[in-house]
Amino acid sequence: PAAKSKGLDLSITVAANVPEVLAGDQTRLNQVLTNLAGNAVKFTEQGKVEICVAAGGSASGGKREVTFTVTDTGIGVPDDKKDLLFRVFSQVDESHSRSYGGTGLGLAISKEIMELMGGTISFESEAGVGSSFSFTVPMEEAILKSDALSATESLSCETITSQEGxxxxxxxxxxxxxxxxxxxxxxxxxxxxxxxxxxxxxxxxxxxxxxxxxxxxxxxxxxxxxxxxxxxxxxxxxxxxxxxxxxxxxxxxxxxxxxxxxxxxxxxxxxxxxxxxxxxxxxxxxxxxxxxxxxx
Structure with a gap:
């Protein structure tokens, strides 16, 4: 809704090499992606915001590395502000403080979440041109439904009861x-x-x-x-x-x-x-x- 109200083109692309089903913490991934996309829209007055998802090679433990990238045509980050970007309540551009506000806790917490998940977060930006934020996290390909059903059937009543209430x-x-x-x-x-x-x-x-x-x-x-x-x-x-x-x-x-x-x-x-x-x-x-x- 925010992108539409500003007249921005918002696109989402999922690369062909991304598995159809991945197992991961949806809540945490959603928080990081929502924060990056929200900042992209907030700091972009015209142009577009693109979200791309791509799978990389194998990570440790048989997992696949999946990279989420959010690219915008917004105000960008000045070189002298880049080192401050992931600090709490950092201000991207003081001249835009009334219009945009700071990045708040979002980026700092996103960085901590990625580190706790064994992932990484990075960005490239040019003032007046735009920014590209990416985070890469190891994820597991979900087991087939037939395997999941078999695993469910093997659970004892005692196990199921202990997990409820x-x-x-x-x-x-x-x-x-x-x-x-x-x-x-x-x-x-x-x-x-x-x-x-x-x-x-x-x-x-x-x-x-x-x-x-x-x-x-x-x-x-x-x-x-x-x-x-x-x-x-x-x-x-x-x-x-x-x-x-x-x-x-x-x-x-x-x-x-x-x-x-x-x-x-x-x-x-x-x-x-x-x-x-x-x-x-x-x-x-x-x-x-x-x-x-x-x-x-």
């Missing part, structure tokens, strides 16, 4: 970087988790002491108390009062010795940054299920 898990996300905290928290909320936030280890211990959490996602390098120290403090309190809250370490240091340090500090598991949200959801589900079954 269960309590929403309550998580504590401990992350000192505000952008990472916001982006990962948003993705976890979309995954149907209830989330509380702590910006450092000391705050995490305070919140854990007052609340009841099914699992803690703990960053390692933080001010005041780091992740190791916060975990040891929680485990010491548990020795006094009983109970065990699963703690999953989040760190960019993904070597074997780092994992051993996390486990030695009392953490239950380890996940490397940048966070793969699908792997994170799988790990959280496994740990919470083990806890509900009394397995530590």
């Amino acid at each position: 269960e309590r929403i898990p309550h998580l504590l996300l401990v992350e000192d970087d505000p952008h990472n905290r916001k982006a990962l928290g948003l993705l976890l909320k979309w995954a149907n988790y209830s989330i509380d936030f702590a910006e450092d280890g000391l705050k995490a211990v305070e919140m854990w002491d007052k609340g009841k959490y099914d699992l803690v996602l703990m960053d390692i390098q933080m001010p005041r108390l780091n992740g190791f120290e916060a975990t040891r403090a929680i485990r010491e309190k548990e020795r006094e009062r009983g109970g065990h809250t699963p703690i999953v370490a989040m760190t960019a240091h993904a070597f074997k010795e780092d994992e051993e340090k996390c486990l030695a500090a009392g953490m239950d598991a380890f996940i490397a940054k940048p966070i793969d949200i699908d792997k994170c959801k799988l790990l959280i589900g496994q740990i919470i299920k083990q806890k509900s079954c009394g397995v530590n």
